[in-house]
Amino acid sequence: MYVADSRSSKAPVAPAETRPGRREAADGPGDGPGTVDGSTGDGRRTVARAAVPGTVVALGVVSLVTDVSSEMVSAVLPLYLLTGLGLSPLGFGLLDGIQNGFSAVVRLLGGHLADRRGRDGASRHKAVAAVGYGLSALCKPLLLLAHTVPLIGAVIAVDRTGKGLRTAPRDAMISLATEPAHRGRAFGVHRAMDTAGALLGPLTAFLVLRLAGGPMLADGGQQQGYHAVFAVSGCVAVLGVLVLLLFVPNRLDGAEPSSGAEPSSGAEPSSGAAASDARPRLRDGLALLRIPGLRRLTVCAVLLGLTTVSDSFLYLLVQRRLGLSVEYFPLLPLGTAGAFLLLAVPLGALADRIGRRRLFLAGHGVLLLAYGLLLSPLDGPAAVVCVLLLHGSFYAATDGVLAAAAADTVPAERRGAGLALVGTGQALARFACSLAFGALWSAVGGTTALTWSALALAGCVTGAAFVLRGPAAAPVAAPGESAPTTDDSEVPS
Amino acid sequence: MTTTTLPNRTRVLILLVAVVLLGAVGTGAVLWASDRSAERDRPQAGGPVVTRGEVTLKDPAARQLVFRNMAWGPHRDEVVTVPAGHPDGPRTSSGVQCLRFYAAAGTGICLRADRGALQDTYRAVVLDDHLRELRSFPAAGIPTRSRVSPSGHLAAWTVFVSGDSYAGTDFSTRTSIVDVRDWNLRENLEEFDVVKDGKPYRAPDINVWGVTFADDNTFYATVATGGQTHLVRGDLAARTLTTLHQNVECPSLSPDGTRIAYKKRVPGASADAPWRLYVLDLATMTETATAEQRSIDDQAVWSDDRTLLYAMPGDFGADLWTVPADGSGAAGRLLEAAVAPAYLG
Structure with missing residues (x-):
């Protein structure tokens, strides 16, 4: 029934990862729902260009603009607290891990809410994303008013809640707007634009501080420059919300038959029932794990997340082990982001060609190389550049690629919740890892802790390769648009 | 939300109008801030008189107080001196700009910001007795503390390294010590071996700040780890930091x-x-609260063996206050619009 019900006029598309030799799919008109620019794939190049629908570009612009806004604030907030408000930085922890964990859980809620259908039968990805972006935009002017640590902490918590809410619906919209065969590239384009915003944000902030005339280190109680930054950041954030409201279609899954066609017959009947419910309940989120493909991917994302040393620890080790002068320390994240920015699109496209899960695994292999280089006796600037390049490649090969791989496994009507599940699992695992790594560092020292992490990562990559092994996907067409990645064995013939 | 059903032209028009409006708001905010900032370059009425003059760090004719002038006007942020006996008298400016400054025995340490095209960078500059630059070292972040040993042979400084978006908003510190005789630089005191409660200790979250020198090898500082601060005694030759007492930040050793x-x-x-500002007796480890009731965020300076001098927030950034070290008396304001003091002579 899953094939018969498919409205897709094209042959069921197996995600390229199952057939490396297969041509890039999508012959004939791309009638994927929400493909704004109605891509028609003639030649390979046309396909490549058309692979990024207008909706994805619009969402990319929203993320870019929003990241400029939020990174403007992040870049000057420490300076502002320290010199503008005269708060000693060691006296507070505004963003502790608990808040990060909270944000990850909010993501589940965002994904769930986004999948619930309104009266018109359409899911509300855009509405939930708009609330998320709107909340964060609201926080910028609030910073002008909040002058104490608890208040600023509260504003930042609201900002994080907005970020948590919007992540899953946004990724769901990217996946729904894109033909399955090109999702890797689409997510790559989005992540590249997102990272570009993150890089532009601090530059914009410092430009505003310059134009506002005050010295950056305004420890004369001068707050005007920072207020200008917050005001401009607020304006930029509003612009992001407007682009979302104006240029992202309300309905991306409107063309799909509403459920009934639980794509994966490997799933338990109850999960099928859950998915076909017009108003999925929150607890059905976990039932999504009954979909074998999603379960495997989540397990792997968690396993690998548990061995992914957090950025701050990695940079600390880079500085300690590779003999980096302290003045360059603040530049390390820029190196990672730069490599991520440059490689997100090509690696996303590569994921479409060789398989998303394969590239996701390979990305962690690259991270393992970075650990290895850190542990090697090599040092000096060249080693630092190599580590950052590998680190950025790791993000480019895993961040958007994981979302694309997860999208392959979840039916359209539960896309938000499914993506949130994988993302939250990974985020919580990384959080757990950073707690464990900190404890391990105290117990045995940074270098030994990294050695253990590298061994654990190697083990987890092997384990994940085992879990994700085999012919990944049968050519099973999801209703209208996707070919869920389930094992052959799970699909009754 | 039916915005996407609008014709393309309408949507683009709405966006353009929004860009113009938001751009106007943003520009207005920047111009307003710029206007307010410019006020600081004009002297305020009733403020201290500051004139350009000769400033020497070694053997002044009479005891002097040197500090960073915070008063508005052309000499804002410059290192100035006043006679120690007449702290509210006219200020003599060296013309040297520093965010943090300290001096002893003819050696000065000046933490300075250099305006770059895109971002400020920071340097720790060692100055001779005529405030001429001897050598400078790049610093990784916002300057906060600086000290020179009583002999003038060692200089120490602490900067805040702020986490950025990728590493969170958490701060850490970097503390460095340099020997001005051979320019031997200990760039990061976190690399010293920590001995906590008699046992070797290591952790990724160790932060060191607020060095105060006893002699040319021994110093005291704060070590923070696991959410707790400790007073440590540092040994420069042995590269060790040994914890002595808990809940101590920004120590300052009495003369x-x-x-x-x-x-x-x-x-x-x-x-x-x-x-709160406290005094710890090193022989008995007894703590004495001073009469200063407000929260303090400074590394105090001893005017003599009985009196403490420290900065508190003021109308122009900071003022300098004094309080007896033995817990008696009351806090009193010594002078306005000043920060980072040191006594010369």
């Missing part, structure tokens, strides 16, 4: 070497103002 003035985090205080 007779027997007591430490410091910031103590007191229970029940608000997150914005958690510290």
Whole structure:
């Protein structure tokens, strides 16, 4: 029934990862729902260009603009607290891990809410994303008013809640707007634009501080420059919300038959029932794990997340082990982001060609190389550049690629919740890892802790390769648009 | 939300109008801030008189107080001196700009910001007795503390390294010590071996700040780890930091070497103002609260063996206050619009 019900006029598309030799799919008109620019794939190049629908570009612009806004604030907030408000930085922890964990859980809620259908039968990805972006935009002017640590902490918590809410619906919209065969590239384009915003944000902030005339280190109680930054950041954030409201279609899954066609017959009947419910309940989120493909991917994302040393620890080790002068320390994240920015699109496209899960695994292999280089006796600037390049490649090969791989496994009507599940699992695992790594560092020292992490990562990559092994996907067409990645064995013939 | 059903032209038009409006708001905010900032370059009425003059760090004719002038006007942020006996008298400016400054025995340490095209960078500059640059070292972040040993042979500085978006908003510190005789630089005191409660200790979250020198090898500082601060005694030759006492920040050793003035985090205080000024007797480890009741965020300076000098927030950034070190008396304001003081002679 899953094939018969498919409205897709094209042959069921197996995600390229199952057939490396297969041509890039999508012959004939791309009638994927929400493909704004109605891509028609003639030649390979046309396909490549058309692979990024207008909706994805619009969402990319929203993320870019929003990241400029939020990174403007992040870049000057420490300076502002320290010199503008005269708060000693060691006296507070505004963003502790608990808040990060909270944000990850909010993501589940965002994904769930986004999948619930309104009266018109359409899911509300855009509405939930708009609330998320709107909340964060609201926080910028609030910073002008909040002058104490608890208040600023509260504003930042609201900002994080907005970020948590919007992540899953946004990724769901990217996946729904894109033909399955090109999702890797689409997510790559989005992540590249997102990272570009993150890089532009601090530059914009410092430009505003310059134009506002005050010295950056305004420890004369001068707050005007920072207020200008917050005001401009607020304006930029509003612009992001407007682009979302104006240029992202309300309905991306409107063309799909509403459920009934639980794509994966490997799933338990109850999960099928859950998915076909017009108003999925929150607890059905976990039932999504009954979909074998999603379960495997989540397990792997968690396993690998548990061995992914957090950025701050990695940079600390880079500085300690590779003999980096302290003045360059603040530049390390820029190196990672730069490599991520440059490689997100090509690696996303590569994921479409060789398989998303394969590239996701390979990305962690690259991270393992970075650990290895850190542990090697090599040092000096060249080693630092190599580590950052590998680190950025790791993000480019895993961040958007994981979302694309997860999208392959979840039916359209539960896309938000499914993506949130994988993302939250990974985020919580990384959080757990950073707690464990900190404890391990105290117990045995940074270098030994990294050695253990590298061994654990190697083990987890092997384990994940085992879990994700085999012919990944049968050519099973999801209703209208996707070919869920389930094992052959799970699909009754 | 039916915005996407609008014709393309309408949507683009709405966006353009929004860009113009938001751009106007943003531009207005920047111009307003710029206007307000410019006020600081004009002297304020009734403020201290500051004139350009000769400033020497070694053997002044009479005891002097040197500090960073915060008063508005052309000499804002410059290192100035006043006679120690007439602190509210006219200020003599060296013309040297520093964010933090300290001096002893003819050696000055000046933490300075250099305006770059895109971002400020920071340097720790060692100055001779005529405030001429001897050598400078790049610093990784916002300057906060600086000290010179009584002999003038060692200089120490602490900067805040702020986490950025990828590493969170957490801060860490970097503390460096340089020997001005051979320019041997200990760039990061975190690399010293920590001995906590008699046992070797290591952790990724170790932060060191607020060095105060006893002699050319021994110093005191704060080490923070696991959410707790410790007073440590540092040994430069042995590269060790040994914990002595808990809940001590920004220590300052008395001239007779027997007591430490410091910031103590007191229970029940608000997150914005958690510290009080205390004095610790090193022989008995007894803590004495000073009469200063407000929260303090400075590394105090000893005017003599009985009196402490420290900065508190003021109308123009900071003022300097004094209080007896033995817990008696009351705090009093010594002078306005000043920060980072040191006594010369």
